[in-house]
Amino acid sequence: MSDQPLLQAVSVSKIYSGRHGAGVQFADLDVKPHQITAIIGESGSGKSTLLKLLYGLLSPQKGQILYKGEPILGPHDKLIPGHDSMKMVTQHTDDLNLHASVWDNVAHLLPNTDLQAKQQRTTELLKQLKLFHMADKRVVELSGGEKQRVAIAKALVTSPEVLFLDEPFNQVDTSFREGLQRDIRRIVDETGLTVVMVSHDPAEVLSMADELIVLRNGEIVEAGKPEELYTNPVNFYTATLLSNCNVVEGEEAKELGIKTNLSRVVIYPEWISIDKKMLSNKWKVMQILFKGPYEELWLTYNDLNIRVFNLQLGKFPIGKGVSIKVNKYKAF
Numbered sequence: 001m002s003d004q005p006l007l008q009a010v011s012v013s014k015i016y017s018g019r020h021g022a023g024v025q026f027a028d029l030d031v032k033p034h035q036i037t038a039i040i041g042e043s044g045s046g047k048s049t050l051l052k053l054l055y056g057l058l059s060p061q062k063g064q065i066l067y068k069g070e071p072i073l074g075p076h077d078k079l080i081p082g083h084d085s086m087k088m089v090t091q092h093t094d095d096l097n098l099h100a101s102v103w104d105n106v107a108h109l110l111p112n113t114d115l116q117a118k119q120q121r122t123t124e125l126l127k128q129l130k131l132f133h134m135a136d137k138r139v140v141e142l143s144g145g146e147k148q149r150v151a152i153a154k155a156l157v158t159s160p161e162v163l164f165l166d167e168p169f170n171q172v173d174t175s176f177r178e179g180l181q182r183d184i185r186r187i188v189d190e191t192g193l194t195v196v197m198v199s200h201d202p203a204e205v206l207s208m209a210d211e212l213i214v215l216r217n218g219e220i221v222e223a224g225k226p227e228e229l230y231t232n233p234v235n236f237y238t239a240t241l242l243s244n245c246n247v248v249e250g251e252e253a254k255e256l257g258i259k260t261n262l263s264r265v266v267i268y269p270e271w272i273s274i275d276k277k278m279l280s281n282k283w284k285v286m287q288i289l290f291k292g293p294y295e296e297l298w299l300t301y302n303d304l305n306i307r308v309f310n311l312q313l314g315k316f317p318i319g320k321g322v323s324i325k326v327n328k329y330k331a332f
């Protein structure tokens, strides 16, 4: 399989007019084919803007977007903005015909010249997206998550090469969301679809993406494999975006046995182990949040509060003195 990028942003900038100069600046990125590339960043960091630039819904003021090495036409160059080989699904399912059936919403985009092919393709896609059993239902009768599945089926029925997803699972509850995430992953693996998605949910991008791009104030600050970015973030911003981590001032870190000249230390909760057998049980269990398979313990010592995961449910009750060991940290 070719490792050449399918889509490229080459030093792309799009700054909206207005006082704040927000948008996207000097973005360089490669989207490899047959993979899921996820863009993550805090609210307003420019995720949707970057996606629209890649799709051709916005024109860059500087730089270029290339698709298979050719510049993408912007909204001023085309009657219908957006690249023909690409489709976008957002959290709004506005373009569905609510009073038509699931089948008709998806099938009507295919030509009537080959009815058998139309039947086959629609059936295949409804099965892939677990909608076949509700093919005759009107879209108005579906749940938010089911509507989202129809929107994705509709986007994929004409076999685009690239699917853009802009926070498409936002309105969907957790179990439905995970099912949809797994189905998208399976479709990518089975059909070679290329997906570029935007999300602000670390769990979502870490589990779905092959390649992760971190945006901050319109600039790409880090990019790489999710595992690498999570375990070895180069930026403080990336660490705090991807983990609900402990952030400790360099001076306070001494209490945790960490010596550093840097100003901030990041410690993921899973990098800390608890041991009540050690001599100094100076940390007190202040709060316990039950998370199902594990507990999140909040420990306190002097003015320092830290979060630790505990798999041995019930072992450390509130008020208990414990010792902790920091097995890993990142200083910035």
Ligand SMILES: Nc1ncnc2c1ncn2[C@@H]1O[C@H](COP(=O)(O)OP(=O)(O)OP(=O)(O)O)[C@@H](O)[C@H]1O
Residues within 6 Å of the ligand: 016, 017, 018, 022, 023, 041, 042, 043, 044, 045, 046, 047, 048, 049, 050, 200
């Ligand atoms: N049409 C517009 N005109 C002016 N400013 C805009 C426009 N669209 C977006 N912006 C601004 O550009 C910045 C980036 O917006 P964008 O929607 O790309 O961010 P985002 O990371 O997708 O945010 P969110 O996660 O909140 O959806 C924000 O500060 C936003 O207010």
